[in-house]
Amino acid sequence: MLSYTLHRIIGVIPVILLVTMLVFTLNAMIPGDPGRIRLGQRADPNQVEAWNFKRGYSAPFFTQYLRYLGFAPARVYLDDADHHGPVDESIYDEVRELRVRGATLEEYEAFAAQHPGYSVDTFRDQPLIYRSHFQGVLQGELGESDVKAGKRVIEVIGEAFFVTLRLAFGSIIVAIILGVGAGILSAVKSRTWIDYTSMVLAIIGVSMPVFWLGILMIMFLAGPLGLPRSGFDDASVFGMVRSLVLPCIALGVISSATIARLTRSAMLDVLSQDYVRTAKAKGLLPRVVVLRHALRNASIPIVTVVGNSFGYLLVGAVLTESVFALPGLGRTIVESIAGRDRMVITGGILIMSVIFVTVNLLVDLSYGIFDPRVRHGRG
Amino acid sequence: MNMPRSAFDLLAKSLGALLLGTTLLGSLILSGCTGGELGSKNTPDPNGTMRLALLTNPPDLDPILISDTTSSGIASKLFNTLVGYDADLNLIPELAEAMPSVSPDGKTYTFKLRKGVKFHNGREVTAEDFKYSLERLASTSSKRPNVVKPIRGAVQAIENGQKGGDTAIEGLRVVDTYTLEISLEKPYYPFLFLLAMENASVVPKEVVAERGSSFSRAPVGTGPYRLIEWKENDRLRLEAFEGYYEGKAKVPVITMRIIPEALTRVEEYKAGNLEMVDVTQGMLPRWRGSAHAEDVRVYPQASLLYYGFNLEKEGSPFAGYGEKARKLRRAMNWAIDREFICERIVDGRYTPANGIVPPGLPGHKASRPQYSRDLVKANALLVEAGYPLGKGLESVDLWFNNQGDNAKIAQAVQQNIKEIGITVELKQLDWAAYIEACDAGEPSFFRMGWVADYPDPENFLYFLFHSSNKGPNGNVTFYDRPEVDALIDQSYLETDAEKRLALLQQAEELILADVPWLFLASTKEGMLVKPYVKNFNPTPMDDDSAGGSQIPWHEVQIVPTGEAQ
Numbered sequence: 001m002l003s004y005t006l007h008r009i010i011g012v013i014p015v016i017l018l019v020t021m022l023v024f025t026l027n028a029m030i031p032g033d034p035g036r037i038r039l040g041q042r043a044d045p046n047q048v049e050a051w052n053f054k055r056g057y058s059a060p061f062f063t064q065y066l067r068y069l070g071f072a073p074a075r076v077y078l079d080d081a082d083h084h085g086p087v088d089e090s091i092y093d094e095v096r097e098l099r100v101r102g103a104t105l106e107e108y109e110a111f112a113a114q115h116p117g118y119s120v121d122t123f124r125d126q127p128l129i130y131r132s133h134f135q136g137v138l139q140g141e142l143g144e145s146d147v148k149a150g151k152r153v154i155e156v157i158g159e160a161f162f163v164t165l166r167l168a169f170g171s172i173i174v175a176i177i178l179g180v181g182a183g184i185l186s187a188v189k190s191r192t193w194i195d196y197t198s199m200v201l202a203i204i205g206v207s208m209p210v211f212w213l214g215i216l217m218i219m220f221l222a223g224p225l226g227l228p229r230s231g232f233d234d235a236s237v238f239g240m241v242r243s244l245v246l247p248c249i250a251l252g253v254i255s256s257a258t259i260a261r262l263t264r265s266a267m268l269d270v271l272s273q274d275y276v277r278t279a280k281a282k283g284l285l286p287r288v289v290v291l292r293h294a295l296r297n298a299s300i301p302i303v304t305v306v307g308n309s310f311g312y313l314l315v316g317a318v319l320t321e322s323v324f325a326l327p328g329l330g331r332t333i334v335e336s337i338a339g340r341d342r343m344v345i346t347g348g349i350l351i352m353s354v355i356f357v358t359v360n361l362l363v364d365l366s367y368g369i370f371d372p373r374v375r376h377g378r379g
Numbered sequence: 380m381n382m383p384r385s386a387f388d389l390l391a392k393s394l395g396a397l398l399l400g401t402t403l404l405g406s407l408i409l410s411g412c413t414g415g416e417l418g419s420k421n422t423p424d425p426n427g428t429m430r431l432a433l434l435t436n437p438p439d440l441d442p443i444l445i446s447d448t449t450s451s452g453i454a455s456k457l458f459n460t461l462v463g464y465d466a467d468l469n470l471i472p473e474l475a476e477a478m479p480s481v482s483p484d485g486k487t488y489t490f491k492l493r494k495g496v497k498f499h500n501g502r503e504v505t506a507e508d509f510k511y512s513l514e515r516l517a518s519t520s521s522k523r524p525n526v527v528k529p530i531r532g533a534v535q536a537i538e539n540g541q542k543g544g545d546t547a548i549e550g551l552r553v554v555d556t557y558t559l560e561i562s563l564e565k566p567y568y569p570f571l572f573l574l575a576m577e578n579a580s581v582v583p584k585e586v587v588a589e590r591g592s593s594f595s596r597a598p599v600g601t602g603p604y605r606l607i608e609w610k611e612n613d614r615l616r617l618e619a620f621e622g623y624y625e626g627k628a629k630v631p632v633i634t635m636r637i638i639p640e641a642l643t644r645v646e647e648y649k650a651g652n653l654e655m656v657d658v659t660q661g662m663l664p665r666w667r668g669s670a671h672a673e674d675v676r677v678y679p680q681a682s683l684l685y686y687g688f689n690l691e692k693e694g695s696p697f698a699g700y701g702e703k704a705r706k707l708r709r710a711m712n713w714a715i716d717r718e719f720i721c722e723r724i725v726d727g728r729y730t731p732a733n734g735i736v737p738p739g740l741p742g743h744k745a746s747r748p749q750y751s752r753d754l755v756k757a758n759a760l761l762v763e764a765g766y767p768l769g770k771g772l773e774s775v776d777l778w779f780n781n782q783g784d785n786a787k788i789a790q791a792v793q794q795n796i797k798e799i800g801i802t803v804e805l806k807q808l809d810w811a812a813y814i815e816a817c818d819a820g821e822p823s824f825f826r827m828g829w830v831a832d833y834p835d836p837e838n839f840l841y842f843l844f845h846s847s848n849k850g851p852n853g854n855v856t857f858y859d860r861p862e863v864d865a866l867i868d869q870s871y872l873e874t875d876a877e878k879r880l881a882l883l884q885q886a887e888e889l890i891l892a893d894v895p896w897l898f899l900a901s902t903k904e905g906m907l908v909k910p911y912v913k914n915f916n917p918t919p920m921d922d923d924s925a926g927g928s929q930i931p932w933h934e935v936q937i938v939p940t941g942e943a944q
Contacts, residue, residue: 039522051519102585147438148611151596156611218646229650230643231636232613325638327613335436335612 008364012357019353020137020346024065027342033057037340038146055146068143068346070136142347147339153347156332161351163232164328167251167320168313170244174252175259175309180302182256183263187271188290190264198260205257210316214250214323222246230325247324251316255309262305266298273297299370307363311356419671420651423911423939428632430653431926432644436612436637441595442512442580443521451577452925456617456633456932458580458600461490461509461559462571464929468740468834468918470571474504474581474601474624476557485566485874486531492557497622498583499605506559510551511584513561517546520592523578529567566872568879572833577928603628603933612637619933628933629914635925645907654912654937657923658905663726666907674907679739681831681919683732683839686777686792686897688824691857695823696772700860700893703764707772708894710760712750714799715792721900724787729900735839735887737901739919742836742880744887750898757799769800776806778822780813785826792897818851827855828902834920836883841867844890856895863889913938 034057035048052058056067098111105120112120142153182202186195222229227246233239270276271294279289318330329348336344424430437450442458445451463473472478474496479488496504516527517536527533532549540546550562563570573579586599598606601624604617615635619628638644641659648656658666658675666675688697688708697704717731733749736742758768766772777793779785786807793803803824808816817825831838842853846864849857866886873879891898906923908915913936921927 148596151593151611159610160612215640215642218643222646223650229646229652230638230640322639323643325613325636325640325643327610327637331612331639339438 004368005365008361012361015357016350016353020069020350021065023346023349024068025061027345028061028064030340034146034340034342068137070138070141137350142350143343145336145341145344147336147341147344153343156336156344157329157348157351160327160329160332163326164314164317164321164330165355166240166244167247167317167326167328168310170248171251171255171313171316172306172310174248175255175313176306177256178253179256179259179306180263182260183302184267184290184295186260186264187267188286190268195264199264202257202260205253206261208254209319210250210254211319211323213253214247214320217246217250218323230323232326243324243326247320247326250323251313251320254316255313258309259302259305263298263302266301267294270294270298296370300367303363303366303370307359310359314352314355419649419669419674421909421911422651423654423909423937426632427630427937428634429630429912429926429935429937431633431635432638432647432653432656433615433635433925434637434639434657437615437925439595440598440606440609442578442582442598442600443515443518443523444595445577446522448922448928449924452922452928453615453617453635454577454580454598454600455602455928456604456925457598457602457606458577458582459496459602460575460577460579460581462575464575464834464918464920466916466918468920468929470575473575474509479561479571481874485568485872486563488561488563488570489554490559490561492559493624494557496601496624498586498601499599499620499622500583500586501622502583502585504581504601505556506553507556508581508583509559510553512581513551513579514546514548515582515587516578517548523576526573526576526578529563529565529570529573531562531564533564566874568871568873569833569835569837572835572838575833604633623933625931625933629936630932633926633932648907655906655908655915655923655926658907661726663728663905671907673910676906676908676917677728677903678917678921679730679737679919680902680904680922681737681740681834682828683735683737683901684729684788684826684828684899685732686824686899687827687856688895689820689822689855689857690895691820691859692823695775696766697775697823705892705894706760706764707766708897710757710764710799711796711801712894712897713753713757713760714795715750715897715899716752716795717749717899718752720788720791724791725784726905728903728905730903732898732900734891734898735843736836737831737839737919740831740834740836742883742887744884752795754799761799766800769802772801774802774804775824776822777803777824777826778806778808778813778816779826780810781807782810788899789826817855820850820855820857825855829853830922831920836880836887837867837870840883840886840890844886844895858890858893858895860889860893911937911939 033048033052034055035051039048039051049058056064059067094111098107103111108120142157145151145153145156148156182198186198189195218229221227225245228243229246231243233243267290271290276289276294279293280286284293314330317328318334320326321328321331322334329352333345333348333352335341336348433449435449437453438447439445439450440454440457442454445454459474461473461475462470462478465471470478472493474493476491476493479490481488490506490509492504492506492509494503498504513527513530514536515521517524517533518540524533524537527548528537530548530550536546536548550564552560552562554560561570580600582594583599587594590597596609603620603623603625605620606615607618608614608616614637617633617635619631621627636647636653638647641657644653644656645659645662647653663675663677666672689695690698690700692698697708721727721729721731730738731749731751733747734744736744738745761767761769777789779789786805789805789807793805796803806822816822817827829839829843840863842848843856844854844858844860844863845867846854846859846861848854849859863886866882866889870879870882870886873882904917904921904923906917914934915926915930917927918929920929926932
């Protein structure tokens, strides 16, 4: 089991590298010079060039990619300083210290005297001290937003990430309860009105856009249930749960439909097996037969589809977050695509793919729990 | 065998209940869709908070980085400029004590500052702060160096900045603590308009130095409100600043939630969770006909919509200044049903245009008749132009970008023009690709708009028609008439406001005679505002984002119905 797990984890690394490479390439192919988009259409060409240089966009594509990964050394610049001479990190830190304690002019002058090539003004007056974002993914640094001045990508994504994660988990719980529940019922009561209606509902669920369902819920459910229509209240746990109820249902219902259909067919398959008949003949309670003997053996396809749904939930979260005005990762990425914030796009998609791959890995590993044959490497 | 079947029965029953619930919900939805009275609660927040919705997260709140309406709507509540506008869009002193004294040669402006104006950190504003704030605009970090460009030495300062040097501007001089002298390279009448833009707001140097680039996320200004909280993509919270120089704002707190989806915003407004909201497409007539008709506010915007011709396009029968081409363009103008477009297609949110300068702006000529639909005139002009019933004209592509009502309007125009025998094909692009094509002069017939940066005819005439602005700067018709250039250039040197306006009006008449556009409409903004919001009077320079930028927000009040004002 351990070696299987290790194998799988190692297998994930090239996938994620490939994703970063792909996103990085796509980013470079989006029309529009990043500096021009950032500084506006009527910006001075020199200004655009200087901006691109500082952000590293004037470097060749492959150099940019290597720097993003962190293979090229981290470099630190002082804003508006001579672009051709990177300042080493010690100076950056010292200057920051001078500013934080509000050093006197004399102190700045003494400091500038020690560092020829820079004026006192550079150290004292320039509004920004700029830390190059090319610290690299390998060092755990996703860089600095191109658009949100002074925000690191990890800050931009971080807050949003946890909102989306909560939303996705909430929805998957809704999806499992509704989907597995309806699937089992349909299988057990197969070819009855319960079976037919729940499968018709499942088809409706599959075809219903989450966007539309969300709007309907805001219009007709939020009021009577006394739930907030939109927004994310993180002041209290209770508020948070309340603001996630509708989005989780909207998103969960959609996935539950797929889960229900798959659960039904997997269960029907198992329920017709001999050992189920044997179990029934032994006089076991139907509950025990269905839940312990049948469901457990039907669970591998179900777990797979639940795991896959998780990926679709992340995608669906983009729309759900828009409708319910949740400050999540999907919206952050969409917003940064519109604003061509390349660092946030790359970082956001990197995080998304890490989640996706991790969930798939967990799904694969969980097979071992349900099926001993996988656990013992004979699967 | 008597087996308990309870678990499944229970499940079956609950599923049945679920089905019933869904059916009920479905019928509820259906009944909701068929109409019924618009419900909208008029319940102010118990704490008197003003709750607004934003369409997007503001990109930046540092004045030197602002170039979008959402950010400038928020920044206007946090910052102040030397001069501002009154309700009629006349320039008035803001942080200046009075309008500046201008030297006889029109080049030097002397500002006396208000005394006792405080930054949110409690420090008093001095002339040094303005010098610093304006010089920041010349640095490489700034997105709007053009705002200070007319100042003497600014071009040099901008170049210095790019080389990593000092951005001190020669023409900015601190005379004493409360006196700032600004000298221009040459007289430039619209300079005060530039100083009234959010970009020219005063900021405290010490805070900028301390916060560096994060100043944009945690700005400090002199405005009626302080930024207390900003959760990206979620919400902003502004609190009234005790030390505001015109007295503490009447509304203690403004919250702005970022709600990208239009339907969600309207639902929140109806539920009484927002004090104002933009009106979504097609909703205006329904609100007007409801019990909440008084919530609807429609006010003119200093912006316009036109369909332009590329006058330099080779091979285009619509290009050039010859009699034939002008008559052809004029004939098309007479064919357009502007009333239909303005009233039917956009629910009255447009006003038919009678020229270039939109209503609500100084220099707008209300007496000038507009083109109305007159097919007889149109056909007669076509005959004069040598294309009777459109004969001899190949079909022309009408380019437009795929936003809002553009497609519907383009179809209406297409239909109108077809009626005089000219075939128009529609060509739709996304904005980025579209603007690139227009800047390059690719389309010969295209849709375009212009939103004023400041309320002055020069902002329209200079950018849209001066030959020095051909292409990306705004003159996408590639209009080029030395007489018009001369009149506009002359207007910069004229210090007398009326004579200047007369020069610009003369230029507008010359342009109109050349018929470079299909003159279509000027636009209006539509909003829903709760009846208990008082002293909220948007001007043509306010759009609906963040509740407008020119409104004196310290005077806006929330007065629940039934209470004395």
